[in-house]
Amino acid sequence: MRCALCGWPRDETAVLSTHHTSEGWVRYRRCACGAVSIELVTLDDRRALRTAVVA
């Protein structure tokens, strides 16, 4: 996955925080361009299923 705004590889962006939920973990990341994205990481495969840019 890459940043929707600048194309920076999302794996290299800074993790702001991670929260455990019933579905897995919700991880907030902030890109070098300032965009914040949310990843849902599940217990099953531990990879991001969906992301959303929120800022």
Ligand SMILES: [Zn+2]
């Ligand atoms: Zn970016």
